[in-house]
Amino acid sequence: MTFGVHRRAVIGAVPLIGMAVAARALAPPSPLPLAFVAVGDWGRNGASHQRDVATAMGAAARAANSAFTLSTGDNFYENGVASVTDPQWRTSFENVYTAPSLQRPWYPVLGNHDYRGVPQAQVDYRATSPRWRLPTRYHSQAMHGGLVEFFFLDTSPLVHSYRTNVHGAIAANVASQDVGAQLAWLDTALAKSTAAWKIVVGHHTIRSGGSGHGDTPEMVAQAVPILQRRGVQVYMNGHEHDLQHIARDGLHYICTGAGSEVRPTAAVEGTKFALARSGFAVVKLDRDALDLQFRDYAGASVYRGVVARA
Secondary structure, X not given: OOXXXXXXXXEOOOOEOOOOOOOOOOOOOOOOOEEEEEEOOOOOOOOOOHXXXXXXXXXXXXXXXXXXXXXXXXXXXXXXXXXXOOOHHHHHHXXXXXXXXXXXXXXXXXXXXXHHOOHHHHHHHHHOOOXXXXXXXXXXXXXXXXXXXXXXXXXXXXXXXXXXXXXOOHHHHHHOOOHHHHHHHHHHXXXXXXXXXXXXXXXXXXXXXXXXXXOXXXXXXXXXXXXXXXXXXXXXXXXXXXXXXXXXXXXXXXXXXXXXXXXXXXXXXXXXXXXXXXXXXXXXXXXXXXXXXXXEOOOOEEEEXXXXXX
């Protein structure tokens, strides 16, 4: 299958012409290829280009006929939410991502800033919002008749420093989760999956050239052996406030953590693209290939690349 795109292995912006969006009714998602948008590190009451990203994301989601949105964590800055009635649900989410194309399901994971508040409130919000799909702190979701299965991780408890050197409530929140149980679940769930694509989504980096964090040693040590053993093709994350595509360890690492504020980034081993500009990802896939496109807050396409399933 061919998506009609080409690779760009560069560090920096790649100016491409954005796709025009016709003024027509939103159609149901097409069976194939599956399309979705992904964004992370966004919840700033519309500031730091968050609202611009939301506008561009709505247009891109409509043009691609996106089936859903992935959120790679740090959904609310600086200290998560306190409850399901916290005003930030309105000021950082409901009143920002208003495009009809973004009213389809959202599949979020929790980030470290979400752990500064009440992470369970983000699980409980699913009873308030039909589009907020976070049934538990980690879970899996098979889609499109076995085409793809997503495995959503809760990565903050996997990072040792949050248990000893922490801000606010993180220590108590991470201590409430059994790390061994989550890793055992991931290994078993991946082993049982028969999906053509196995995509793992978490907040923290595994490999990264970002200036804020870089590689996360605990994720390298604990997660990479499982992902390699179980045939995972893609790990998607946030945490770094940038856009990155890295091919390393037999995996493709896609960072889409530029939903609002950004920080400098650079090339590391395996880097195919890195850019410090507010934006998001548009992903399309069928059984043979995954088409990745990064768009910036103005809607411009800055990178396109293809990941072969094999």
